[in-house]
Amino acid sequence: MTARLDWSPFTDHGTLSALDFAQEHEKARLNEIAAKMRFNVMEMMCAADYGHPASCLGLSDLFTALFFGEIMRCNPADPMWEGRDRLVVSNGHISALLYTALSMAGYFPASDLKNHARAGGLPGHPHRDPQRGVELSSGSLGQGVSVAVGMAVALKPLRRDVFLTTSDGEIQEGQVWEALQAAVKYKLSNLKIFLDCNGIQNSGRTADIMPAGDLEKLYTAMGFEVIVCDRACAFEIAQAVQKRKAEDRPLLCLLYTIGGKGVSYMENDPFWHDEIPTGELRQKALTELTAQKQKASSWKTFLTQMKDAPCRQ
Amino acid sequence: MMEIFSEELLNAGQQNPNIVALSADVRGSTGLKLFAEAFPDRYFEMGICEQNMIGAAAGMALAGKKAVASSYACFSPGRTWEQIRNAVCMDKADVKIIGAHIGVGSGRNGPTHQSFEDIALTACLPHLSVYSPATKQDVRLCAKEMLNTFGPAYIRLSAELCPEPAEYRCSLKGLSLLKHGKDFAVIGTGGILRKALKAVKIFEENSPFQTAVFNMVRLDSLNGEIFDPLKHFKAVLCLEEHQTNGGLASLIAPFFAADKTLPPLYRMGIDLRFGASMDAEDLYSFLNLSEQNILSRLTEIAA
Numbered sequence: 277m278t279a280r281l282d283w284s285p286f287t288d289h290g291t292l293s294a295l296d297f298a299q300e301h302e303k304a305r306l307n308e309i310a311a312k313m314r315f316n317v318m319e320m321m322c323a324a325d326y327g328h329p330a331s332c333l334g335l336s337d338l339f340t341a342l343f344f345g346e347i348m349r350c351n352p353a354d355p356m357w358e359g360r361d362r363l364v365v366s367n368g369h370i371s372a373l374l375y376t377a378l379s380m381a382g383y384f385p386a387s388d389l390k391n392h393a394r395a396g397g398l399p400g401h402p403h404r405d406p407q408r409g410v411e412l413s414s415g416s417l418g419q420g421v422s423v424a425v426g427m428a429v430a431l432k433p434l435r436r437d438v439f440l441t442t443s444d445g446e447i448q449e450g451q452v453w454e455a456l457q458a459a460v461k462y463k464l465s466n467l468k469i470f471l472d473c474n475g476i477q478n479s480g481r482t483a484d485i486m487p488a489g490d491l492e493k494l495y496t497a498m499g500f501e502v503i504v505c506d507r508a509c510a511f512e513i514a515q516a517v518q519k520r521k522a523e524d525r526p527l528l529c530l531l532y533t534i535g536g537k538g539v540s541y542m543e544n545d546p547f548w549h550d551e552i553p554t555g556e557l558r559q560k561a562l563t564e565l566t567a568q569k570q571k572a573s574s575w576k577t578f579l580t581q582m583k584d585a586p587c588r589q
Numbered sequence: 590m591m592e593i594f595s596e597e598l599l600n601a602g603q604q605n606p607n608i609v610a611l612s613a614d615v616r617g618s619t620g621l622k623l624f625a626e627a628f629p630d631r632y633f634e635m636g637i638c639e640q641n642m643i644g645a646a647a648g649m650a651l652a653g654k655k656a657v658a659s660s661y662a663c664f665s666p667g668r669t670w671e672q673i674r675n676a677v678c679m680d681k682a683d684v685k686i687i688g689a690h691i692g693v694g695s696g697r698n699g700p701t702h703q704s705f706e707d708i709a710l711t712a713c714l715p716h717l718s719v720y721s722p723a724t725k726q727d728v729r730l731c732a733k734e735m736l737n738t739f740g741p742a743y744i745r746l747s748a749e750l751c752p753e754p755a756e757y758r759c760s761l762k763g764l765s766l767l768k769h770g771k772d773f774a775v776i777g778t779g780g781i782l783r784k785a786l787k788a789v790k791i792f793e794e795n796s797p798f799q800t801a802v803f804n805m806v807r808l809d810s811l812n813g814e815i816f817d818p819l820k821h822f823k824a825v826l827c828l829e830e831h832q833t834n835g836g837l838a839s840l841i842a843p844f845f846a847a848d849k850t851l852p853p854l855y856r857m858g859i860d861l862r863f864g865a866s867m868d869a870e871d872l873y874s875f876l877n878l879s880e881q882n883i884l885s886r887l888t889e890i891a892a
Contacts, residue, residue, distance in 0.1 A: 362652070404680040412651060413679045416671060422641040423676055426648020426656070429633065430609075451672075454641035462633075 297582070299511075304576040306510035309380070310340040311572035314538045315565040316386075317376040322558050324372075324392035326400055330535035330548045331443065332373040334474045337510045338441065338531060339377040345514030348439055352382035355409035361437040362411050362427050366420025367446050367472065368401040369550070374410070375402075383409040418449030421469075425455045428467040428526075437466045445477035448486045459526045460499035467526040468517060469500075474535035476546040491530055500528040507532060538565050590728050590746040590780070591689055594620035597732035598657060602628055608736065610657040611646050613639045619659035619689035620746060643669040643686070647676035650683040655736070662688030662704035662745055670710050677741045678716045684742075685735050691745040691779065692830035693873065699866035704745075705859045708778075709835025711743045712808050718742040719808040720761075721778040724753040727765070727806050734761055747830075749869075751783040751804070761807050763815035770801030773891060774819055774852075777828035778805045778837050781878065785828050788883035798823075798891050805837065813844045816851055824890050826855045828883065833858040857886050 313336040321327030342348045342363065351357040365374050375398045379386050388408070391397025398408075401415030411427075414420045424440035431438060446452060459467050473491065475482050488494070495502045501522035505513050513531070520527050535549070536542025539561040542553075553561050602608045602624050610621050611633040625632040635642040639660050646656035658665070666673055666688055677684045688711075691704045711719045720731040720742065728746070735742040751767070759765045764776065768786060770793075775785045782804055789800045801822070819825050825845075827838040838856035845854040859876050873879040 364648075412647075413675060416675045418640075419644050419672060419676050422644020422672070423648035423651065425641070426645030426650075427652045428648075429645065430649045430652035430654050451638075451640040451644065454636075454638035455644065458635060458638065458641055458645060461636075 297579075301576075301579045303509060303511040304572070304579050306340050306345055306514070308569075308572040308576045309344050310336045310510050311538070311565070311569040313340055313373075313376060313380060315562070315569050316380065317373050318539070318561055318565055320376055320389045320392055321372050321552055322562065323390065324394065324397070325552050326393040327372040327552060328369040328550045329539075329542060329552065330476055330546070331367065331370050331472060331474060331533075333537045333539065333542070334533035334535045335370060335373055335441070335472055336537070337508065337533070338470055338472075338513055339373055340510035341513040341517070342439060343377050343381040345510055347514050347517045348437070350381070350409070352378075352409070355383055356406045359436070361439060362424070362431065364411055364414070364420045364424040364427065364438060364440045365402055366414055366424065367417070367441055367443040368413075368415030368420070370441070371398070371400060371402045371415075378409050417446045418451035418455075421446075421452045421455040424467060424469075425459050425462075425464065428459070428464040429462055432464060432466045435466070437468060440467065440469045441472065442469060443472040444475065444482050444488065444491070447471065447488055456495075456498060456500075463524050464526045465523050469526060469528045470531050471528060472531050472533055474533045475544070476535045476549055478549055480546050495528045495530075499525055501525045502528050502530060504530045505532065507534060538568055540564060590722065590748065590750060591618065591620040593725055593728040594687065594732050594744070594746060595623045597729055598736065599623040599627055601732070601736035602631065605655065605736075607653065607655050608657065609633065609649055609654045610659070611635050611642050612658070613637055613642045613660045613664070615660055615689070619661065620687050621657070621659050624657075639665045639669045640672050643672035643684070644676045646684045647672070647680065647682040650677075651680065655683045655685070657685045657687065657736075659687035659689060661702060662691045662707045663702055666707055666710045666743065667704060673711075673717070673741075673743075674714055678714045681716050681740055683739050686741075686743045688743060688745045691747050692781065693864055693869050693876070694748065696864070696867055696869035696872040700863040703864040705830070705832045705864070706835065707745055708808060708829070708831050708837060708840070712840055716741050717809060720744040720806060721808050722746070722806055723751040723777075723779055723782045723804050724757065724759065724767075725750055726753055726757060726759045727804070730759045730761060731806065745779065747780040749780040749783060751780050751786065759804075759806060764818055765804040765806060766801065766818075767804050768800075768802040770799040771821070772798035772823055773800040773887065774803060774822040774825045775800060775828055775887075776803045776805060776819070776825055776841070778808065779830055781828060781830040784873070784878070784880045784883055788880045788887065791880070791884050792887045796888070796891060800887065805841075808837065808840060811840060811844070813848055816841070816844055816848070819852065820850050822852050824853045824855060825851075826857055826886060826890060829858040830878065831858050833860055855886070855890055857883065
């Protein structure tokens with residue numbers, strides 16, 4: 277039996293009455309999963325000595341929203357279920373995150389994450405794998421955007437959505453612009469694009485390598501319904517998607533993320549685009565992510581217990 | 590060839606509601622016209638965006654459609670090679686790629702629009718069926734097979750057809766005999782075989798040798814046995830409207846090298862050069878691929 281806690285310090289100051297309790301609880305639930313995902317994906321990449329930590333950590337909130345935030349129809353017990361929405365990961369270098377998220381969602385056991393990018397393990401860039409819920413091979417940047425557009429055309433009459441992840445580096449590919457024009461032309465309101473804006477890419481900062489200008493203005497002018505999620509948690513991303521309004525246009529979410537989120541020395545540093553920490557730095561990364569996981573877990577437990585707190589009765 | 594393919598696509602589209610077609614602003618000249626008119630809801634004009642056209646076709650295919658994507662061969666597979674490799678072939682997407690106006694085409698459009706490299710680009714890709722028809726019957730048979738089977742396929746089409754004798758039977762597994770002969774053989778692919786037939790006729794009028802003409806329609810997954818009918822000839826000339834490096838001769842030469850019972854193989858194609866802007870017949874001469882050139886080569890080999 278857990279001892280009933282004394283919540284009076286909070287209730288006395290009116291803190292709890294100011295909270296939308298259900299919302300805070302949902303936020304805490306998703307944050308706990310996202311924190312676990314960050315730890316798991318880093319552990320996977322460290323074990324493999326392979327991967328792209330910056331975007332894998334930065335996009336854990338999005339993948340939490342997709343697989344646990346009830347915005348994407350999916351069925352881990354039947355990965356190729358006909359009624360599923362499709363997830364197209366065009367920025368395939370985040371394969372460790374895709375596989376970690378699929379495993380956490382129950383598509384396959386975590387033991388499959390071993391030997392990443394080695395013989396017998398899951399590949400370094402995603403390979404189409406219907407049994408594990410991977411829709412297509414990707415990694416050659418730009419191509420997944422077109423595939424997502426094609427899928428959305430085919431699935432729109434069936435009222436199924438296509439979720440596409442891409443990035444502010446990937447949009448340098450000309451094919452992306454070809455595909456986005458078609459998405460607008462065919463009024464693909466079932467296409468939901470998440471553009472990871474972490475400002476870094478393989479050789480440095482995106483702003484130095486090939487600046488794309490004001491993305492919000494650009495995509496709005498092209499005809500997208502643009503929403504901006506700035507350093508958003510999984511809950512906020514899911515909320516933003518659910519609140520989208522347009523029914524005649526594709527959705528483009530500018531997702532301003534923090535590359536390397538959760539590891540103090542990695543955050544916003546292009547060095548960690550595809551560099552795996554070793555030695556003490558590796559230990560530090562895993563320690564910091566463990567601490568955040570525990571903190572997120574404690575907060576969720578706190579809010580869960582508060583359901584029964586005297587102040588709410 | 591494009592008109593015949595267009596008819597076959599229309600037929601297939603009537604049978605199979607799952608077929609969709611995409612083009613990159615060239616539907617009229619690349620075999621999609623009839624389909625686009627009959628099924629506007631299943632035709633997608635992708636604009637001058639060949640790479641996206643192939644990727645979107647792959648996406649439609651992965652979502653359950655059979656997608657036909659057409660452009661000029663110089664642009665697709667020319668520009669779209671990596672999309673065909675990764676988005677179509679790697680995931681075995683049910684996409685049918687039409688490369689129209691292979692070879693010299695009209696000639697007058699100039700070298701940017703002439704495609705002499707498409708066999709090299711496609712025959713190297715895993716899971717891709719490569720169809721290279723020469724005659725009317727070939728086009729119909731290729732179209733029927735590719736539109737009724739599952740998986741990535743490429744068909745190369747030209748405006749000009751090779752005439753076929755009444756007894757001609759196209760084979761999609763081995764060689765198709767266009768003309769009998771017992772001394773020498775020409776083996777070729779695509780519409781240029783029309784020139785081989787003409788050249789051989791003149792050759793036979795002026796020499797004691799009879800020359801057979803064979804047509805090779807399927808260019809993927811070759812095996813040595815299909816060349817057995819060539820064993821009794823004195824020599825074989827391989828003719829193609831394609832760069833000799835990476836074309837038909839490059840595909841079949843290893844079989845001739847490995848099997849000592851096969852006769853010597855000579856090759857005739859485009860020798861690592863670009864075309865030019867002129868009438869098609871002038872361009873064949875410019876590229877040393879005219880009937881006269883073929884005749885000279887046969888005479889040379891027979892001497």
